[in-house]
Amino acid sequence: MAEGVVFDLGYRPHEGPRLGRGGARWALYRDGLRRVLGLRRRMRRKVFPIVLMSIAVMPALFFVAIGVVAGQFDTELTFFGHSQYFELTGVMALIFIALAAGELLIPDRVSGTLAVYASRPLTTIDYLVGRTLSLATVVVGFLWLPHLVLFLGRAWVAGFGSYVADNWPTLWQTLLASFVYFLAFAPLALLIASTAKRGSLASVLFLGVTIVSGGAAAALVDAGFNATGLLALNQQPGYVKDWILGDSARTWIPEQAGYEPVVSLVVILTLAALFGLLLVVRQKKAS
Amino acid sequence: MTSSPAIVADPIIEVESVSKWFGQKVAVSDISCSFGRGITGLLGPNGAGKTTLLRMICGLLRPSDGSVRVLGADPRRDPSVYAKTVLVPEEDAVYPFLTGRDFVRYAADLAGAPRSAVDGAITSVDLQAAADRPISGYSKGMRQRAKVAAALVTTPDVLVLDEPLNGTDPLQRAHLIDLFRGLGASGKTVIVSSHVLAEVERMADRVLAVVDGRLAAAGDITAIRRAMADIPYRVRIETGEGRRMAAMLMETDVVSSVTVTGAVLHVETSDLGALGVTVPRIARDLDSRLAGFEPEDESLESVFRYLVRRR
Amino acid sequence: MRAVLAIVRVSLRQALGGKRILALGLVGLIPALVMWLSSRNLTARAAMNQFHDAPFAILFLMVLPICSLVIGSGAMGDERRDGTLSFLLLRPIPRSSIVGAKLVASWLAATAIVVGSGVVAVVALGVRSGDYSPLLPVIIGVAISTMAYTAVFLLLGHLTSRAVLIGLVYVFIWESSITFAAPGLANVSLFRIGITAYTAMVPESLRQLGDVMGSLDPGTWGAVAKVVVIAALTVTALASLLRRRDAVSE
Numbered sequence: 001m002a003e004g005v006v007f008d009l010g011y012r013p014h015e016g017p018r019l020g021r022g023g024a025r026w027a028l029y030r031d032g033l034r035r036v037l038g039l040r041r042r043m044r045r046k047v048f049p050i051v052l053m054s055i056a057v058m059p060a061l062f063f064v065a066i067g068v069v070a071g072q073f074d075t076e077l078t079f080f081g082h083s084q085y086f087e088l089t090g091v092m093a094l095i096f097i098a099l100a101a102g103e104l105l106i107p108d109r110v111s112g113t114l115a116v117y118a119s120r121p122l123t124t125i126d127y128l129v130g131r132t133l134s135l136a137t138v139v140v141g142f143l144w145l146p147h148l149v150l151f152l153g154r155a156w157v158a159g160f161g162s163y164v165a166d167n168w169p170t171l172w173q174t175l176l177a178s179f180v181y182f183l184a185f186a187p188l189a190l191l192i193a194s195t196a197k198r199g200s201l202a203s204v205l206f207l208g209v210t211i212v213s214g215g216a217a218a219a220l221v222d223a224g225f226n227a228t229g230l231l232a233l234n235q236q237p238g239y240v241k242d243w244i245l246g247d248s249a250r251t252w253i254p255e256q257a258g259y260e261p262v263v264s265l266v267v268i269l270t271l272a273a274l275f276g277l278l279l280v281v282r283q284k285k286a287s
Numbered sequence: 288m289t290s291s292p293a294i295v296a297d298p299i300i301e302v303e304s305v306s307k308w309f310g311q312k313v314a315v316s317d318i319s320c321s322f323g324r325g326i327t328g329l330l331g332p333n334g335a336g337k338t339t340l341l342r343m344i345c346g347l348l349r350p351s352d353g354s355v356r357v358l359g360a361d362p363r364r365d366p367s368v369y370a371k372t373v374l375v376p377e378e379d380a381v382y383p384f385l386t387g388r389d390f391v392r393y394a395a396d397l398a399g400a401p402r403s404a405v406d407g408a409i410t411s412v413d414l415q416a417a418a419d420r421p422i423s424g425y426s427k428g429m430r431q432r433a434k435v436a437a438a439l440v441t442t443p444d445v446l447v448l449d450e451p452l453n454g455t456d457p458l459q460r461a462h463l464i465d466l467f468r469g470l471g472a473s474g475k476t477v478i479v480s481s482h483v484l485a486e487v488e489r490m491a492d493r494v495l496a497v498v499d500g501r502l503a504a505a506g507d508i509t510a511i512r513r514a515m516a517d518i519p520y521r522v523r524i525e526t527g528e529g530r531r532m533a534a535m536l537m538e539t540d541v542v543s544s545v546t547v548t549g550a551v552l553h554v555e556t557s558d559l560g561a562l563g564v565t566v567p568r569i570a571r572d573l574d575s576r577l578a579g580f581e582p583e584d585e586s587l588e589s590v591f592r593y594l595v596r597r598r
Numbered sequence: 599m600r601a602v603l604a605i606v607r608v609s610l611r612q613a614l615g616g617k618r619i620l621a622l623g624l625v626g627l628i629p630a631l632v633m634w635l636s637s638r639n640l641t642a643r644a645a646m647n648q649f650h651d652a653p654f655a656i657l658f659l660m661v662l663p664i665c666s667l668v669i670g671s672g673a674m675g676d677e678r679r680d681g682t683l684s685f686l687l688l689r690p691i692p693r694s695s696i697v698g699a700k701l702v703a704s705w706l707a708a709t710a711i712v713v714g715s716g717v718v719a720v721v722a723l724g725v726r727s728g729d730y731s732p733l734l735p736v737i738i739g740v741a742i743s744t745m746a747y748t749a750v751f752l753l754l755g756h757l758t759s760r761a762v763l764i765g766l767v768y769v770f771i772w773e774s775s776i777t778f779a780a781p782g783l784a785n786v787s788l789f790r791i792g793i794t795a796y797t798a799m800v801p802e803s804l805r806q807l808g809d810v811m812g813s814l815d816p817g818t819w820g821a822v823a824k825v826v827v828i829a830a831l832t833v834t835a836l837a838s839l840l841r842r843r844d845a846v847s848e
Contacts, residue, residue, distance in 0.1 A: 048763065091771075099763060198676075200762035201618060201668055207766060208625050208664040215660060216632045219652030223636030347684050347845045363841065370690035378681040382608065384615050396604035397689040437685075 021121045025130050028122065032134025036100045052096055053142050056089045060146035064153030071157065082147055082174050083247035086181070089143050090238060093181050097139060098206045101189035102199030104131045105283075110197055114287040124284045132190065136182050143178035147171075170245075177241040184237035184268045185210070187275035194282045210234045214253065221257045229257025233271075236264045292506035293495060295323035299445060299476040300344055305353035307339050314339040316500040317353070322478055326471035328491030329480040336500035337480040338377055341449050344478070345374045357445060370398060372445040373438040377453065377480075379430055383423035387414055387433045390422060394437035408440035413462055427454030435463065445476045452486055464489050519543055520559045524552040525579030526570060535569045553583070601691045602699045609703030612676065613669045619711070622665050626715030629653035629661060633722040642727035649723045649732065650806035657736075658743065658789045661715050663769040666708045666744050670751030671761040673704040674836070678756065687845050694837040697752075701829060704748045705741075712740045735799035738818070743792030745825045749832040750788065756836055777812065784812025795821035 019026075038045035108114050117127055151170055155163040189206045196202035210233045217232035230236075232253040239252035243261030254264045298321035307315040315336045331337050342348040344355055346362030355361065362368045381390060391405050409418045412432040417425065422433060431454055438446060448467070452460050467490055471477045481487050487494060496504035526532050533545045533552055541561045546553040556562045559582070570577040633653040637645040674697075677683040686696055716736040724730035754761040777783045777790075784790050790811065797804050798816035 044760075048760070095763075095766060095770075098766075195617070197616075198672075200671065200675075201621075203762055204664055204668050204766065205621050205625075207770065208660065211770065212625060212628050212656060212660045212664075215652070215656050216628050219632045219636050219656070222652070223638070223648070225635055228635075342846060345684075345688055347687065349842070349844055366692060367690050369688050372688070374684065374688050376681065376684055380681045380685045382612065382682060384611060385608070393604055393608055394685075397601045397686070397691065399600065399690065 021126065024120050024122050025126050028117075028127060028130030029134050032104055032131050033137060035103050036134055036138045048099065049096070049138075052092050053145075056092055056142050057146050057149060059088065060085070060149040060153070064149060064156075067153055067157050081247075082150065082170060083242055083245045083249070085146055085150070086143070086177060086238065086241050089146060090181055090241075093139055093143055094185055094207065094210065094234065096142070097135070097182075097185045097189045098203040099199070100135055100138070101186065101193040101206070102196065102202040104135060105190060105193040106196060106199050106202065109194070109286050118287055124280060124287055127287075128190075128280060128283055132186065135186055135190075136179075139182045139186065140175070140178045143181055144175050147174035147178075173244050177237075177244045180240045180244070180265070180268060181237040183272045184233070184240075187272045187279065188233070191275045191279045191282065194279055194286065217253050217257075221253055226257040226259075229254045229259060230263065230267050236268050239264045240268065291319075293320040293502060295321045295493075297323050299323055299358060300478075301356045302340070302344065303354050303356075305340070305343055305350045305355060307336075307343060307348060308351050314500055315343070315350075315497075318497070318500075318502045319353075320495055320502060320505065322476055324471075324474050324476050325493065326467060326477045326479060326491045328487035328494040329478055329497065330487050330494050331480075331482060331497035331503070333482050335482075335497045337482075337497050338449055339500075340497065341374070341447050341478065341480060345372065345447055347374075370441075371443050372447070373441055373443040374447045375431075375434045375438050375449060375451050377449040379427075381422045381425075381430055381433060384421060386419050386421055387425070387429070387436070388418040390433055391418075391436045391440050395440045398441035400441045404440050404442065408436040411439055411466060412436045413459070428456055428459050431455055432459065432463070435466075443475070446470060446478070448477065448479045450480055450482070452481065452483075460486075519555040519557045520562075521583040522554045522556065522559070522562060523579065523581050523583050524554055524566060524577070525550055526552070526573075526575050526577050528570075528573045528575035531573055532566075532569055532575065535573070536565070539565055541565050550578075601689065602695050605686065605696060605699035606703045606706070609673060609700055610707055613673065613704055613707035614710070618668065622668065622711050623714070625664060626661050626711050627718065629657040629715055630718035630722045632656060633719045634726070637723065637726040640726065642729055645723060645727035646729060646732075646802070647806060649719070650803045653719045653723075654803075654807070655810070657712070657716050657719060657740070658793060659774055662708075662712045662740060662743055662789060662792075663747060663765075663773070665711045666747030667751050667762065667765040667769065669704045669708045669711075670748035671755030671765060673700045673748070673752050673755060675755030675759065675761055679759070681846070683845055687840065692837070693840040694833055697833045697836045697840070701749055701752055701833060704752060705745050708748050709741050709744045712744055713737050716740050732796075732800055732803075735796045738799065739792035739796035739821075741792075742795050742821050742825050743789050746788040746791050746828050749825070749829045753832050753836050756839065778809075781812030784814045787812075790814055791821045791824050794818075 034040055037049050038047075108117070114127075122130075148171070151167070151174075154167070188209070189202075192206045192209075193199070193202045196205070214232045214234040217228045217230075217235070220228040235253045238250070239254050240261050242248060242250065242252070243265075252264075254267075255261075300322040302318055302320050305315060305318050306313070318340060329337050329341070339348060343350050344357065344362075346355070346357075346368070349363060357368050357372055360368050362372065382393070385393065388405065388409060391408050392402060394400075395402055395405055395408075409415055412435050414429065414432045414436055417429055422430060425433065431451060435448075435451060438448075446467075451467070452463060455463060464486070467477055467479060471490075471492075479487065479490055493507055494505070495502060524532070527550060529547050529550045529552055533547045536542050536545055536552070536554065541558055542554050542556045544555045554562065563580075566580060567577060630653070633649055636652060637648050640648060674683070677686060687693070689696075713736075717733065720730060720733045720736055723732065751761060751765055754764060758764065773787050773789060777787045793807060793810060794814050794816050795818040797807055797811065798818045798821075801816070804811070804816065
């Protein structure tokens with residue numbers, strides 16, 4: 001009878017708790033955060049998120065510092081008002097989402113890691129939700145953080161209790177506006193990333209479609225095609241943001257076309273749902 | 288000049304005191320060697336620095352120190368060297384949108400080789416059946432063969448092959464080994480890197496072993512084997528009478544050291560054959576059952592590490 | 599010459615293959631679509647003004663940089679990332695010939711798409727107004743600016759994996775915002791090189807395009823000279839880099 005021997009190679013099975021689907025989702029979310037922020041990667045991977053966040057927060061810190069030194073905030077100085085601040089950070093959010101969406105989805109598909117996820121207690125929806133939430137956390141966080149800094153700075157100078165009591169709606173309004181920006185841009189960026197092999201190509205295509213849609217819609221609205229005003233993808237979140245914050249300083253293309261902001265919000269939500277659905281279909285096919 | 292086995296009498300490729308470092312990491316450290324006609328195997332464990340050395344030989348990497356000459360010229364300064372020198376890289380350096388035939392034809396066009404050589408190159412690697420399919424659908428082994436065909440189409444004098452048998456099945460492997468041996472026998476200079484001792488043994492008459500970026504051994508395979516015989520073997524012996532067997536072994540002149548861990552003995556010997564006779568005899572004298580007798584350092588990496596430490 | 603032509607041929611397939619050509623082609627249709635829809639019921643003169651207003655701007659400020667960025671930065675960058683750069687470099691060809699062939703291929707690929715986009719837009723104008731006169735100037739202007747962009751992005755794509763990010767910041771923040779706010783900076787803008795050539799050939803366009811031109815004057819030969827210098831500098835610099843730097847990473 002043939003003899004056999006099994007050598008002890010030192011492998012020990014995991015003896016800790018099994019975290020199940022929740023643990024897998026959480027791991028996916030954390031991994032997404034690391035990818036988007038370049039954590040545990042080479043320094044050059046961290047540079048871009050750090051620079052963007054610094055540019056986003058610096059003006060708020062600067063303004064707060066001046067306010068603290070002067071002992072008051074110039075309320076007439078509208079450049080650093082909450083609504084105007086989104087003009088600065090909105091462009092950065094657009095570029096950030098364009099690059100981060102590819103970073104989140106493309107390597108998994110191109111390197112064949114999706115099969116590894118498939119061997120875990122995770123569905124395609126879990127995968128996409130984990131990835132999307134990690135992107136949402138960073139994007140909404142970096143859009144909202146300057147407003148929180150501004151709010152706290154103003155509260156510090158003006159007297160915390162009374163300022164917070166009078167102005168607390170600003171906090172949820174800016175948070176909501178940040179979500180609107182995310183919803184307006186991220187689903188399309190993720191959808192394009194789910195079809196591309198190269199992150200750079202996905203980024204350029206997403207930005208191209210978004211920016212060209214604004215230029216084309218402006219020309220067509222001028223020519224009387226008002227319905228095309230709703231296709232100005234880069235204009236919708238700004239218009240809704242002004243509505244949420246009660247600002248009317250700027251005329252947006254959908255507004256020029258005669259649409260109420262609530263219509264823009266419906267367009268954002270509808271497109272987000274449509275792109276999200278296509279993303280799920282595409283991702284299921286890929287995995 | 289030919290006092291070291293690493294140096295050949297009529298060198299086609301000369302590597303002189305070459306080092307390469309990437310930031311803090313030293314990939315290749317002060318290697319001097321040369322390559323003549325015939326096949327030379329470049330042997331070493333993964334991460335030993337073989338690929339870096341081959342890339343420097345081909346001019347893809349600039350040596351941090353030292354110099355490389357191929358056919359009498361520095362390949363980084365004189366691209367004409369590439370008319371007679373080709374590299375088959377380890378990675379998938381292929382264009383997935385081209386067919387195998389287009390890929391080989393592209394190589395011929397770039398080297399100024401006749402297009403009539405394309406079919407011959409494809410046939411030489413036995414890729415005819417798949418030649419008109421896009422490379423994107425090729426298996427790893429087929430891609431390897433396409434790369435070899437693209438190298439052969441230019442009828443080079445110097446072939447640098449980095450792990451050329453990776454991903455190939457046993458039949459393809461045998462075919463490629465025969466092909467490389469034929470090239471070596473016809474007077475071409477062929478360098479084949481591998482981390483598998485058996486592959487190199489079947490192809491190369493002369494071997495250079497690289498470990499941790501340094502040249503660990505050089506010469507013909509028989510001589511290196513002989514050199515390895517000088518290395519004390521580490522053997523693990525399992526018996527019910529560990530301590531008593533250790534004591535009796537130490538009384539003989541067969542072992543140089545014995546370590547006892549319960550019923551297990553770790554023995555160092557320079558004469559494995561004598562140990563194989565002595566241990567069963569002692570076990571019989573002790574009336575003890577011999578539960579295990581196995582060499583512990585037969586892996587390529589451990590043997591080469593030993594060679595490096597000995598230098 | 600055979601080697602150079604082979605590189606051009608394969609690089610063209612590389613640049614225009616797959617879904618890339620489809621996506622860029624769809625973006626390229628937008629100027630024509632805008633032209634067609636926005637010129638309903640306009641007189642010939644008003645249609646020409648409309649052409650220089652929106653479709654022309656979309657063509658030169660958006661379609662042209664996007665196509666050139668994608669194709670230019672990928673020409674050497676993709677070879678480097680895919681590991682095929684060694685296949686090209688280990689050939690008996692001067693480095694400058696390799697770079698020159700890559701530049702010509704990416705220029706031809708980007709020009710084919712953008713010229714196609716411009717021609718369709720001019721045809722839309724012509725059908726509406728009967729005036730096809732901007733056809734040749736658009737082709738020349740596009741070809742000039744595409745060469746400038748592909749040359750710069752070719753070099754950038756070899757130097758860094760973040761070429762697209764840098765290119766996007768350059769195109770959409772520097773060129774589309776800062777150089778408009780400070781007309782003196784118009785010299786540091788690649789799409790304007792083509793527009794100076796176009797305005798020299800279509801002087802009546804200056805009425806609409808004067809603001810875009812900033813401090814620049816119309817001139818075809820000046821524009822050609824600029825892109826020749828940019829292309830020559832790129833080929834020289836990149837060939838030198840290929841000789842000096844490691845062609846593969848660790």
